[in-house]
Amino acid sequence: MTSRINLQVRMRRFPQGRVDPADFELVEFPVPEPGEGEVLVRNEWLSLDPYMRLRMDPRRSYVEGLRLGDLMPGGTVGVVVASRDPTIPPGARVVGTRMGWQLWSCVPGSALRTIADNGVPLSTALGVCGMPGVTAHYGLFVVGRLRRGETVVVSAASGAVGSVVGQLARIRGARAIGIAGGAAKCRYVVEALGFDDCIDHRSPDFEARLADATPQRVDVQFENVGGTVMDAVLARLNEHARIVLCGLVSEYEQGPASGLRNTRELLVNRATLQAFIVSEHLDYWPGALEELAQWVRSGELRYREDVTEGLENAPAAFASMLQGGNFGKKLVRLDDDPVIEQGVQ
Numbered sequence: 126m127t128s129r130i131n132l133q134v135r136m137r138r139f140p141q142g143r144v145d146p147a148d149f150e151l152v153e154f155p156v157p158e159p160g161e162g163e164v165l166v167r168n169e170w171l172s173l174d175p176y177m178r179l180r181m182d183p184r185r186s187y188v189e190g191l192r193l194g195d196l197m198p199g200g201t202v203g204v205v206v207a208s209r210d211p212t213i214p215p216g217a218r219v220v221g222t223r224m225g226w227q228l229w230s231c232v233p234g235s236a237l238r239t240i241a242d243n244g245v246p247l248s249t250a251l252g253v254c255g256m257p258g259v260t261a262h263y264g265l266f267v268v269g270r271l272r273r274g275e276t277v278v279v280s281a282a283s284g285a286v287g288s289v290v291g292q293l294a295r296i297r298g299a300r301a302i303g304i305a306g307g308a309a310k311c312r313y314v315v316e317a318l319g320f321d322d323c324i325d326h327r328s329p330d331f332e333a334r335l336a337d338a339t340p341q342r343v344d345v346q347f348e349n350v351g352g353t354v355m356d357a358v359l360a361r362l363n364e365h366a367r368i369v370l371c372g373l374v375s376e377y378e379q380g381p382a383s384g385l386r387n388t389r390e391l392l393v394n395r396a397t398l399q400a401f402i403v404s405e406h407l408d409y410w411p412g413a414l415e416e417l418a419q420w421v422r423s424g425e426l427r428y429r430e431d432v433t434e435g436l437e438n439a440p441a442a443f444a445s446m447l448q449g450g451n452f453g454k455k456l457v458r459l460d461d462d463p464v465i466e467q468g469v470q
C-alpha cells in the first residue's frame with residue numbers, strides 16, 4: 126500500500142513583535158482522500174503575503190485570527206491529482222486562496238479557480254495576474270478613481286501590489302511616483318518598471334525628495350505601508366485627493382502605530398480616505414485578471430518574483446519579507462516531487 130505524507134507549516138506560538146521562524150512548526154500529516162465535491166491538489170507555488178501577519182495577531186481584524194496549532198493560511202498554485210468535483214479534472218492547474226502552507230491541499234472544488242493556458246507563467250496567478258494584481262487594479266481605478274494627468278504616489282513600490290499600481294498609473298496616462306527601501310529597489314522601479322521617479326524612504330532627505338518629485342502635489346495616495354511613510358505623503362496631498370488605504374505593513378509587527386502628524390492636510394484638502402479588502406469584491410476579479418494578463422503578454426506590465434526554495438524555508442522568508450527583505454513578489458517553490466512513499470508492499 127502507498128500512502129502520501131503531507132508537510133504542513135502551523136503556527137506554534139503568537140509572534141511577539143517581529144516574526145521569528147521559531148513561531149512556526151513543521152508537521153507531517155497524512156494526505157486525505159478527497160470527499161464528495163473536494164479536490165486534492167499537489168501544490169507547486171506558495172504565496173507569502175503580509176496579511177498573514179495579521180492572521181497571527183490575536184487582536185480584532187477583518188478576518189478571524191489563527192489559533193495555536195492552526196495551519197498557516199495562504200494561496201497556492203498546483204496540479205489536481207484527484208478530484209470528486211466533476212468540473213475540475215485531474216491534471217488541471219488551479220489556484221486557490223484557502224490552500225495553506227502545505228505540500229498537498231484537499232479543498233472544495235468551489236474554492237478553486239482553474240488557470241487557463243493564457244500565455245503567462247503559472248506563478249503569476251499568485252502575483253501580477255492574481256490577488257496582488259487585482260488589488261492594484263481595484264484600488265487604483267475604483268477606490269482611487271485615477272484620472273489621466275493626475276499624480277499617484279505608491280509605497281512599497283517594488284513589491285507585488287505597488288509595482289503593478291505604478292505601471293497601471295502610467296498605462297492610464299498618470300504620473301507615477303514610487304517609494305521603496307534602498308537604492309537598488311528605487312532604480313528598478315524607475316528603470317525597469319517605468320515609474321517617473323522613486324524615493325528611498327530610508328534616505329535622510331526623504332521628505333524633501335518626495336516634495337521635489339511631486340511639484341503638482343498628490344492626487345492619489347496608494348498606501349501600502351503606513352507610519353512615517355504614510356505621514357510624509359499626507360503632507361503632499363492635493364485638493365480632493367483620494368487616499369487608497371490598501372495596507373499598513375510597517376505597523377503589522379508592532380503595537381500601537383506611530384502617530385500621524387499631518388492629519389490637518391486631510392481637512393484642508395477635503396481628502397477622502399477609503400480602505401478596502403480585495404476579497405470582498407469578487408465580481409471585479411474576472412475582468413481585471415483578463416486585462417492584467419493581456420498587459421503582461423504585451424510587455425506593458427512587467428513583474429519580478431523573489432523565490433525561496435522549499436516549504437521548510439517559508440517561515441524565514443516570511444519574516445524577512447515583513448522587514449523588506451523581498452525584492453518583488455515573494456513566492457516559495459515547493460518540492461518537485463513531494464510524494465513520500467511509505468510501506469510499499
Ligand SMILES: NC(=O)c1ccc[n+]([C@@H]2O[C@H](COP(=O)([O-])OP(=O)(O)OC[C@H]3O[C@@H](n4cnc5c(N)ncnc54)[C@H](OP(=O)(O)O)[C@@H]3O)[C@@H](O)[C@H]2O)c1
Pocket residue numbers: 174175176256257260281282283284285286287304305306307310326349350354370371372373374375401402403404446447448449450451452453454455
Ligand atoms: N487591501 C487588500 O485587499 C490587500 C491585498 C493585498 C495586499 N495588501 C497590502 O498591500 C501591501 C503590500 O503587499 P504586497 O503583497 O505587495 O507586499 P510587498 O510589497 O511585496 O512586500 C512588503 C514590502 O513592504 C515594505 N515594508 C515593510 N516594512 C516596511 C517599513 N517598516 N517601512 C516601509 N516599507 C516597509 C517593504 O518594501 P520596501 O523595502 O520597499 O520598504 C517590503 O518589501 C501590504 O500592506 C498588504 O497588507 C492589501
